[in-house]
Amino acid sequence: MIRLPAPSRPARLREVRASAWYDLVVTAGFATPWTYALVHDALSSLGHAWGLGVLPELDPVQTLYANLMGSVVVVWAVLRIVRPLPVHGLLDGIARTLFAAWQAYALAHGATQLLWLFLGVEVAFGIVQLVPWWRNRRTESADGHGEVITGPEGVRL
Template identity: 85%
Template structure:
């Protein structure tokens, strides 16, 4: 059985920071048109050399979307580095689930297999950050003291 930590545990916040460092390192090159050209060329060359497929040729809209994604992820990473909170891990785990879903969709539709490397990291960090919330939620439901049932209104008679 895999042992996970509660989201309030300091080790959980270290995982939130680790995912932020990964995002900062990997996506900072996507944040500007000039650096994205370099990242695109490096990824395309690597994919070709490894037999995983090259990236499509650059066009202005692709560069725009790469820059938008890179900018947002860099800012999100800096927030998680400067002020990591348990809820940031939850939200990052949800975002990684979405990223992994869209990566899987792209892979199923012929995207370069180089994407598998990024997909693996997204799934791993997503699980590391979401499983503790899921386990913590289930533990809290099982260990809850007597109180109003979830979704049932409080008895307000005599108040």
């Protein structure tokens, strides 16, 4: 059992849903080989027009990884839209921290500067979703109280 202090629900659930809608809109095009080819071309054109660099030529492995990422993120986004929970904000914030780290790594190693657009959003949503948990964690350690989060069928998380 993991004891997690839950931030206040209404505001946090709106943030969870907002980040989910962003993910759905941005990553839906990555979920299939056909739509990814269109997104790839559009991003490369945009990067070229803005002087930010283009994406590498499409290849089957790049397409596979884009489709895997797109598929998982779309499913994760739909879950957060249909059934948002405070703990989804915590988990999404952690995932965004990881995404931001890998985007920063890619940028440091010569990836297209278009990644800055995505990195900024990842960091912003990560902060918005993690700060309430950090604040509640500090409050709970000071007063010894916190809400216990339960999952399906009352299983304590």
